[in-house]
Amino acid sequence: MNVENAHAHGNEHGEGQIVLVVNAGSSSIKCSVYRVIDDPNVQAGARAILGAGGQIEGIGVAPRLEAHMADGRLIVDQKFPVAQVADHDAAFRLLRLVLAVGLRDTPPAAIGHRVVHGGSHFKDATLIDDQVIAELDSLTPLAPLHQPHNLAAIRAVRIAAPELPQVACFDTAFHAGNDIMAQLFALPYHYYEEGVRRYGFHGLSYEYIAHHLHAVAPEIARGRVVVAHLGNGASLCAMHDGKSVETTMGLTALDGLPMGTRCGALDAGAVLWMMERGMGHDEIQKLLYHDSGLKGLSGVSSDMRELLASDSAQAKLAIDFYTYRIAQEVGKLAVVMGGLDALVFTAGIGQHAPQIRAQVCERLAPLFGITLDSAANEAGNERVTARESRVPVFAVRTDEEGMIALHTARLLRNAQAR
Known part of the structure; x- marks a missing residue:
C-alpha cells in the first residue's frame, strides 16, 4: 500500500x-x-x-x-x-x-x-x-x-x-x-x-505511518513503535509489527492527551463536581470540548504556533504541561509493549514544531537514551536523532486522505467483482 x-x-x-x-x-x-x-x-x-x-x-x-x-x-x-x-x-x-x-x-x-x-x-x-x-x-x-x-x-x-x-x-x-x-x-x-x-482514534493516520515505516524502515516497522499524532486533536498509538496495541484515546476523542481545546484525561469526579455546582450537559460539553486544553490552560490560544511565539507565562505553562503529558504517555505505552524501538511524530504539531519534539525527547532521554540531532530536528528531517541515539526518533508527514482513497477503491473493486 x-x-x-x-x-x-x-x-x-x-x-x-x-x-x-x-x-x-x-x-x-x-x-x-x-x-x-x-x-x-x-x-x-x-x-x-x-x-x-x-x-x-x-x-x-x-x-x-x-x-x-x-x-x-x-x-x-x-x-x-x-x-x-x-x-x-x-x-x-x-x-x-x-x-x-x-x-x-x-x-x-x-x-x-x-x-x-x-x-x-x-x-x-x-x-x-x-x-x-x-x-x-x-x-x-x-x-x-x-x-x-x-x-x-x-x-x-x-x-x-x-x-x-x-x-x-x-x-x-x-x-x-x-x-x-x-x-x-x-x-x-x-x-x-x-x-x-x-476505541481509540486517528487510526487512518496511524495506518499510514505503519505502511510508510514498512516501506522505508521494515526492521523498525516490525518492532515496538510509539506514534504521536499531534494536531488540534492529539493522541499516541503503540504499534507492534505495524498493528495497534494500545492508544491514549478512549470511548471518545476527549480522552488522553491535552489538545487544542479539549481537556484530555480527566478525573470523572470533576464532571460530577461540575454537575453538583449546577452546570448542565451542554455547558459541561462546551467546557471540555471547546474551552479547555491548550486554550484553557494558556488563556492565549489553542494554536501551538501562537503559544510558541508568546512570552506569556501561561502559554509556557500550557506547552510544558503538553510535553509533560506526551512524555508520560510514551512511557506508559512502552511498558505495555515491553520496550520502545522507535518514536514517530506526525500531524501538524508533530511534523512542524521542532521545539515540541525537542522538549518531549529531552524528557524521555534519561529513560530511553534518546539523543536529538538539533540541526536535523530544526530542519524537519525525517530522522531527527543522532546516529548514536539508542531509540531513533522520526518526524513523518501523514496522509489520512491517501489511506481513505485506497480503502475506497478497494471496497469499490470488491463490490464490482461480486
Missing part, C-alpha cells in the same frame, strides 16, 4: 479509479482528488496518486480556502467573509467547485469519507446506505466535534449526486483488534457489552 505524488511519477493520466476524498474536521474540510492504480510492486497491490487537494480552514471564524495541484501549482488561496462560509455545508460546496480543476472533467468513481467514530460495529471501511448513516448518527454523542460534520458531507453528496457510491473510512478501525485489556473500563461488564469501551 503506497501513497504517492502524481508529479513525481508522471502517472496522473494513467488508468485507474478516480476517488474524491473528503476529510471533514471540527473547523476545517479537506478535499483531495486521487487516482488509484494497480501496482504489484507494493504491499497492497495499489497506489493512490494525488491529483489535486484543497482545504477550507477557520470555518465560521476566519475562513480561508487554499488548493493546489499535486505538482504545487496554486489553484486558489483566498480568504472569505464569515457569512459566506459560515458552516461546513457552505465550505463543502465551495471546495467541490474548486476541485473540479483537479478532476479534469472526469467524474469520480466514488467518494471516500473520513468518519471519526465507527463504534463497535464498523471495523473496516463500508459502503454507505441509509442504515449506515442512521447507525453513525447514533454515535454522534461520542464524537460531537466531528461526527456531525462527517455526516453533513455524506448527506450533501447524496443530495447532489445520489448515484455516486460513498464509502466511510473509520478512525477507530485501526484499533479494532486491540486486546480486551486495552478496551476495558472498570465498570460493570455489561457496559462493555453495550459498547462502552476504549
Whole structure:
C-alpha cells in the first residue's frame, strides 16, 4: 500500500479509479482528488496518486480556502467573509467547485469519507446506505466535534449526486483488534457489552505511518513503535509489527492527551463536581470540548504556533504541561509493549514544531537514551536523532486522505467483482 505524488511519477493520466476524498474536521474540510492504480510492486497491490487537494480552514471564524495541484501549482488561496462560509455545508460546496480543476472533467468513481467514530460495529471501511448513516448518527454523542460534520458531507453528496457510491473510512478501525485489556473500563461488564469501551482514534493516520515505516524502515516497522499524532486533536498509538496495541484515546476523542481545546484525561469526579455546582450537559460539553486544553490552560490560544511565539507565562505553562503529558504517555505505552524501538511524530504539531519534539525527547532521554540531532530536528528531517541515539526518533508527514482513497477503491473493486 503506497501513497504517492502524481508529479513525481508522471502517472496522473494513467488508468485507474478516480476517488474524491473528503476529510471533514471540527473547523476545517479537506478535499483531495486521487487516482488509484494497480501496482504489484507494493504491499497492497495499489497506489493512490494525488491529483489535486484543497482545504477550507477557520470555518465560521476566519475562513480561508487554499488548493493546489499535486505538482504545487496554486489553484486558489483566498480568504472569505464569515457569512459566506459560515458552516461546513457552505465550505463543502465551495471546495467541490474548486476541485473540479483537479478532476479534469472526469467524474469520480466514488467518494471516500473520513468518519471519526465507527463504534463497535464498523471495523473496516463500508459502503454507505441509509442504515449506515442512521447507525453513525447514533454515535454522534461520542464524537460531537466531528461526527456531525462527517455526516453533513455524506448527506450533501447524496443530495447532489445520489448515484455516486460513498464509502466511510473509520478512525477507530485501526484499533479494532486491540486486546480486551486495552478496551476495558472498570465498570460493570455489561457496559462493555453495550459498547462502552476504549476505541481509540486517528487510526487512518496511524495506518499510514505503519505502511510508510514498512516501506522505508521494515526492521523498525516490525518492532515496538510509539506514534504521536499531534494536531488540534492529539493522541499516541503503540504499534507492534505495524498493528495497534494500545492508544491514549478512549470511548471518545476527549480522552488522553491535552489538545487544542479539549481537556484530555480527566478525573470523572470533576464532571460530577461540575454537575453538583449546577452546570448542565451542554455547558459541561462546551467546557471540555471547546474551552479547555491548550486554550484553557494558556488563556492565549489553542494554536501551538501562537503559544510558541508568546512570552506569556501561561502559554509556557500550557506547552510544558503538553510535553509533560506526551512524555508520560510514551512511557506508559512502552511498558505495555515491553520496550520502545522507535518514536514517530506526525500531524501538524508533530511534523512542524521542532521545539515540541525537542522538549518531549529531552524528557524521555534519561529513560530511553534518546539523543536529538538539533540541526536535523530544526530542519524537519525525517530522522531527527543522532546516529548514536539508542531509540531513533522520526518526524513523518501523514496522509489520512491517501489511506481513505485506497480503502475506497478497494471496497469499490470488491463490490464490482461480486
